[in-house]
Amino acid sequence: MRPIAKGTIPTDDKGNPKTVSNHRSWRKDLIDRIGNYCCYCEMILTDSPQVEHVIAQDINPALALDWYNLLLACGACNRKKDDNPCPPHTHYLPDVHNTYLAFELFFVKNPKQNGEDAAFIKPNTNLTANQIIKANNTIQLCALDEDTTASPTNRVTDLRWRYRFQAFYLAELWRKNWNDWGKTKPKEFIELLMTAAESKGFFSIWFRRFHDVIPVKKALIEGFPGTALNCFDANNDYNPVWRNLPNEI
Ligand SMILES: [Zn+2]
Incomplete structure (x- = not known):
């Protein structure tokens, strides 16, 4: 999960902090600041990114329009998260922690014999026992390990397992190309790679696959x-x- 810094409240033409009467009015500012990617599962949001309350409106109505309480999410993550509490001392959050360090992928080859491989999220194996609990809380919050591969295919909407695996597969291909020719033409390679990475999303998958290539990182x-x-x-x-x-461990 990509760690995010949104920055301070966007300002209007006169340089004053903006105010909004509907939380969705922050959408463009959020896209400008953090890109049209789901803050939780990291996939690209190509259509109607959802403006998501980190602390749900039902839990704290005073934060309903608060810039600092809003992120972008895909439908699958936002629906799962719903109005469940996720305070930062019990959950890893992308605008609070370095969530890159909290999670890693795991793969299931051809789960439930549906003919496709899938990728899900689990706590990073380097974490302490307490950190694993916290990472698992976030995974459950957004169901980042949800396996819908056996759902009735004509109704299923949550295909994050597929997009995640596709990004992993692409990153593998690009890494092979780096080894084959990219490292001899790093500028050209990186320019091309970024078009692929930015149009797919999943920052963490690319970053991990190129963990030893400093200019790509x-x-x-x-x-x-x-x-x-x-x-x-x-x-x-x-x-x-x-x-x-x-004071956080
Ligand atoms: Zn998502």
């Missing part, structure tokens, strides 16, 4: 709008570093 961090720069150490090969709340 730099391009991914800079190319996906609103990636939290303080989550990657520019003085140490752009390796990820934790971003915690005060």
Whole structure:
């Protein structure tokens, strides 16, 4: 999950902080700041990105229009998340923590014999026991491990397992091409790679596959709008570093 920094409240033409009367009115500002990607599952949002309340309106109506309480989400993540609580001391959140470090992919080859491979999200194996609990809370919140591969195919809407696997497969291909020719023409390669990565989404999948290629990591961090720069150490090969709340373990 890509760590995000939205920045301060967008301003109007006069330089004053904007106010809105409907939370959806933040949509364009959110897309400008963090790109049209789901903040939870990371897939690209090609149609009607949903403006999502991190803290649900039912839990805290005072935050219903608050810039700092809004992210973009796909329908599948937003529906699962619904109005369930997700405070940052029990959940990893993309605009609070370095969520890149909290999760990794796992694969199921041809699950339930549907003929397709699938990819899901699990806690990163490096986490402590407490961190695993927290990562699992976020996975459950958005059902990032949801396996709908055996659902009646004419009704299923949650295909995140498929898009995730496609991104993984693409990243594998691009990595092979880096090894074959890209590293001899890094500028041209990276320019092409970014068109693929930006049009597919799934920052974390690309970043992990190129974890040892510093210029690609730099391009991914800079190319996906609103990636939290303080989550990657520019003085140490752009390796990820934790971003915690005060007093958080
Ligand atoms: Zn999503």
